[in-house]
Amino acid sequence: MLYQQIARNKRRTVLVMAGFFLLVALIGAAIGYLFARSAFGGIIIAGVLALIYMAVIIGQSTDVVMNMNNAHEIHSAKEAPALWHVVEDMAMVAQVPMPRVFIIDDPSPNAFATGNNPEHAAVAATTGLMEIMNREELEAVMGHEMSHVRNYDIRLQTIALALSAAISMLVNFAGNFWWFGGSSNDDDDDNSWGVFAILGSVLLIILAPLAATIAQMALSRNREYLADAGSVELTRNPHGMISALEKLKGAQPMEHVAPSSSGLYISDPEENGHHRWFSDLFATHPPLDARIERLEKM
Template identity: 60%
Template sequence: MIFQSTEIVMSMNGAREVDEQTAPDLYHVVEDMAMVAQIPMPRVFIIEDSSLNAFATGSNPQNAAVATTSGLLAIMNREELEAVMGHEVSHIRNYDIRISTIAVALASAITLLSSMAGRMMWWGGAGRRRSDNDRDGNGLEIIMLVISLLAIVLAPLAATLVQLAISRQREFLADASSVELTRNPQGMINALRKLDNSEPMHHHVDDASSALYINDPKKGGGLQKLFYTHPPISERIERLKQM
């Protein structure tokens, strides 16, 4: 099942698997990073896209895979590629995919519970409306109605924001962990700068996959920033400079 899920993610993102013969430079960089991180060698994939991006997937180090765009391979030098692959290998070593799955499950549970609580309060108020005619009873019903509406609307939003905050913190950690593996903070900084200047990805990226990428494929302004799965690259660079 885990193997199939990796296949599905890679297929959804148009990735093809490569090996030491078909992509030796990339394969050896991933191999080096996995060795330093002391995890099994992940499977390696390439996405034919001129944008600069990469991601890792897999619930544990024994069933993991990394993917990078062809554009990233064409633009980044060896040190920058090591930094990016170090970032992705760190996601695997830190069990970030599993943590993200747990965060999504908790957010979904909170949404379900808030919806159930809101409905119970709503129907509870409706039941009292049939039996109570006094003014105090009507006032209580209005309060219960407002609370139920707030629970239905705000609790899922709060749960989603917490989930996204966890995702952003794991990106900071993966950046720092990459520097730990490569011993080269400038390589990570240079890679992030190139990622920041990258064109958008040309193929469609669904919401589930967008959270996996090192550079958020879905960018926007205004209120959309609240729902970013990644912190701003400028902030990531500043944190690396402080290391």
């Protein structure tokens, strides 16, 4: 089952990448037609920009994500003994290399894992998490993150983050270009130009950001259920994971978090345990109550 999940995640990576490049091509075609009347030229430019952006953010994904979330790295057990040793133990049990360890100065309890693969993974925990979690609960949370690492969920999330950011960059570029003087083509039919301008604007303003959100949600919410179950497998302690999730239910949202990386966290850092019914429709995480219920049934 574990190896099937890893293989499935690798296939999803390919699908996410393919879908992203298709979206980039559509955005490029719209930009090219709107501002230069050359859809093919727009596709080429958008593709080149996206490839450069992706190479940078994926090649340096850990540092980029950690900087976005104001995390600082610790290099030895002396700096945070409890966190360091728990991460070390969970990595050993999960049979993955010891990841880099980061701390986020935020009173809200939360944690996430990131990286391109298990050999270049990193985990981060907030100071709030370390303050309220006991040893068993901290092990459960880090077991959850190690499950993401060994299942290659971190690669999928990192790619989704990079793609969403690149799409936003293209849309912002188009918006700025439009406001500060787009293209003028006096010989074209005004009515035809108006129709295509409206269609292009709709594509850029509505469809592209929506598709970027869908790309970030390309990983099923079920991966959180799987990581919860994976934590129980590693710790042999379902009560530790249940207790940790119960404490997350009462947590306040984080003070400073990059919205584009919300999906990486063990609990939605912008909502945490305070989900509203309408927000669940497009949530990156299942409700904490539903996750607890599944663990109780195991």
